[in-house]
Amino acid sequence: MLVALLMGFSSGLPLLLTSTLLQAWLTREGINLGLIGLFSLVGLPYTLEFVWAPVLDRFRLGALGRRRGWLLATQLALVLTIASMALLDPNRDLLVVAVLCLLIAFCSASQDTVINAYRRESLADDEQGFGASLYVNGYRAAMLVVSGGGLILVHFVGFHEVYLVMAAFMGVGIATTFIASEPALTSPLPHGFRESVVEPFLSYLRRPDAVWVLVFLLLYKVGDLVASNMTIPFYLEMGYSNLTIGMVVKAFGFWAIIGGGLLGGTLILRIGTFRALFWFGLLQACATASFALLTLTGPSIGWLAFVISAENLTLGMSTAAFVGFMALMTDRRFTATQYALLSSLMGVPRVILSAPSGYLALGLGWPLFFIVCGFLAAPGLILLNRFRHWLDVPPDPPPATRVSGETAALLE
Template sequence: MSETIKHLFNPKFLHMTLFGFSAGIPYFLIFSSLSLWLDQVGVEKSAITYFSWAALGYSFKFLWSPLVDRLPIPVLTAKLGQRRSWLILIQLLIVFAICWMGFTDPAQGINALTQMAFAVTLLGFSAATQDILIDAWRIEASNEKDITMLSSVYIVGYRLGMITSGAGALLIADHFGTSMDNYKYSAWQYSYLIMATCMLVGLITTIKIKEPKKADSLVYQTRDYAAVLLIFIMAIIALILCYQYTDQFFLSLQKPLIAWFNNEPLAAFMTTSGQLFLAIALAAFIGTLVAKSPIVNRAMVKEVYWIPVADLFKRHRKHVWLLIGIICTYRISDIVMGVTANLFYQHMGFDLDEIAGIVKTFGLIMTISGGLVGGVLVVRYGIIKMMILGATLSALTNLLFMIMASTGKSLIFLTFMISADNLSQGLALAVFVGFLSMLVNRQFTAVQYAMFSSVMTLFPKIMGGYSGTMVEQMGFASFYLMTAIIGIPVVVMLIYAMKKQAFEFNQSS
C-alpha cells in the first residue's frame, strides 16, 4: 500500500489525472446532459438516443489514429513535439464544438436540431482524437509495474471530468431556472459555455508535460498521409449522402412494416437499422475504391494499418476470437443502460438538482473508490479475476434500476443504487483499461490502443442508439433486465480465458 501511495505522488500520475479530466468533459455533454436538454425541449426519446451515435467517432478512431500518430502539424510540431502539438490543436477544436452547441437552441426547429447534430458530431470526433493522444501518452509514460495504477488515476480524472459536465452542467442549468415545466435556453447556453472553459485544464496540462520519447514524427510524405485522410473523408461524405437521399425511402417502408408486425417501435428499429447498415456499406465501398486509386501509397497503408493488426493476430493467434469477443462485449451492459439513465431519472420524477446531487456528485465518490480499488486488487489477484468481478457487478447492478422502475421514486434507494452502480463501473473500467494497455505493443502504441478502444465501444454504442426505441417498446423495467442479461456472455468468456490462461502480456519495444 505504501508503494501505491508513493506512486500517486509521481508527476506523471498527476498529469494523467488531469488528462483524464480533460477526456471526461466531452462525454456527458454528448450523452446525459444533452439528453436532458433535448428532453426539456420535447424531442422524442427515440430521437434523443440517436444523438448518442455522434459518439461513434470513439468507435472508428482507429481509422485516423495513424495520421495523428505520425503526421506533423506545421510549426507546432517543431516547437512542441508530435503528441503535444496534436493535443493542443484538438483541445481547441473541442472548445469550439462545445461553444457551437451552446450557441444552438434545439427548440428552434429541425434546422437547429440538425445544427446541433453537426456540433455534437464534431465534439465526438475531436474528443475521440484527444483520447487517441492521451492513451498513447499514458502507455508510453508507463511501465509494466505501474500501468494499471496509471490507468486507475486516469479513470479518477475521467470521472471528475464526467461529474463536471454531468452534475456541474445540470446544477448550472438548474441555477438559471430551466426545468421540464419551464424550459430556458439561456440556462443551457451558460452551462455549456462554462463547460468549454473547463477544457483549459487539458490545455495547461499539455503545455506542462514533456514530449514522450516514443512519439516519432513523419515517416512518409505529407501527401501520403493526406491521401489516407481523403479515404476517410470520402467515406464519411458517402455515409452522410446515403442518409440524406435514402431518408424518405426508409420512412416510406415504416408504414407497411407497422401494418405487418403491428408494432411501431419494431418497424422504426428495422428501418433505421437498414439505413445505418446501408450507409456503412456504401462508405466502406467508396473508401475501398479510393484506397485502390493511384494517389494512395499502398505500402504506407499496409505499414500503418495492416502491420499493427497482423502483430495483434500473431501475438494472440491462439485465442484471437476470444479476445475480440471479450473486447466487443465487456462494456455492453453499462453502455447500453447508460444512454437512457438520465431519461429514467427524470421519468421517475427526480429534479435536476437531485440528479446532480446524488447521481453525479455522490456517485463520483464511489466511482473513484472503484477505480482505485480495482488498481490495487489487480496487483494482488490478477487482472482476469478482477475483470470477471467487474463484468459481473456491472450486469447485476442494472437489476437495481429494474427494481426502482417497478417500485417508484425513492431518494434512499437511488443513493444505494448509484453507489453500487458507480462502484462497479469504476472498478470494471479501470481494470479493463489496464487490460487493454497491457495488450498493446509499444511499437504501435497509438494505432493498436485506438483499435482496441474502438472495438470496445462500437457494438454497445450502436445498440445504445436504439435504447430509446427499446424503452418505448419494452418499458424501463424490462429494458434494464435485458441489459443485465446481455452482460452474461462476457463473464463466461472471461472464466474460460482464465482457465485456459489465454493471454500473455508482453509489451515489446
C-alpha cells in the first residue's frame, strides 16, 4: 500500500504546478483571464505521451531495471525544472514560463507512463480497481498538497519559494523508486520498429469496441476537467483569499478525496466496473454543477467547504473507476505504450478542450458555465452503455496474472 500511495503522490505533484498554482500566480500578477485559460495548452505532452512511450517499453535505463530506471531519470528532471520556476517573473518572462511549464509537463507525462505500466504489471486483473484507488489517493493527496498547502504557504512567503518547496517534495518519488521492487518481465523486451511501435497499437485495436473506448475516454470526464481549469480564478473572483482556499482545500478536500478513493475502490469490487463508472460519473457531474451555488451564497466558507468536499469525494470515486478501466484495456506485453495511448486521450479534455474555458466563462458567466460543464458528462455516460455486455465479464487470466511478490508488497 505504501508504494502505491507514494507512486501516486509522485505522479500527482507536478500536474497542478503548471495549472492550479500557476493560475493563482498569474492571476495575482494581473495576467489576462483569457491568457490564463490558454496556459492549459502547456499540458499537451499529457495528450502525446503515446508517441515516446514505445521507447520506455523497449529500452532499459541504468541498473535499476526498465521501469525504475526511467522513473529515476524523469523524477530528477522534474526536480530541476520545477526548481527553475523560482527564477522567473511572469510579467517579464511569460514566454519562458510557458516553455518551462511545457518541459515540466513532458517529464511528468513520461513519469506517469512508467508508473502506470509499473502498476499494471504488478497487479492481477481483478486487483486493478483497488490498486487504482490506492494510486488515486496518493495522486490526489499530492494535488491537495499543491493546491492546499501551496496556496497557504504563498500567503506567508511567495510563489518562488513555494516552487522550491515543491521541487523538494519530488524526493518522495525518488525514494520510492529506490525502495520499490522491479516488476518481473512476463515476456521478452520488444525488438525492432514493428514489435515496439506498430504491434502495441494493432494489439489494442483487436479489442472489442476499441475505437468506441477511445471516444469514451475523451468524453467521460470532459465536464469536470473543463470546469477545474477555471476553479482558482473563480474562487478568487468570488472574494476568497489564497489562504482561505488553501485552508478549506486542505481541511475538507484532503479527507474527501481519501474517502472517495477508498470508497470507490471498495464499491468497484462489489458492484463491478460498469456500474461504478456510471454512478460515480453521474455524481461527479452533479458535483461539478454545484459550483454554481457559490455565485448565490457569496464568500461563505461553509458553502465553499461543502462544494469542495462534494467535488473531491466524487472525483476520487470516479477517477478510481476510470483508471481501473484503462488498466483493464491494456495488454501486459505493451503496458506503457497502450496505457500512454489511453491516458493521452484522457488528457485531451484537460489540455485542448479546456483551453477556451476562460473565454467560455467570460461569455456564459460563472453560474451557467458550471452548469454546462455538469451536462457535458452526459455523452460519455450514454456511450458507456455500449460496453455493458463485456465490461464486467471476467477475462481469461494470462499466464502472469497470479499475484507476485511485488504485488503482495504493494498491497501490504
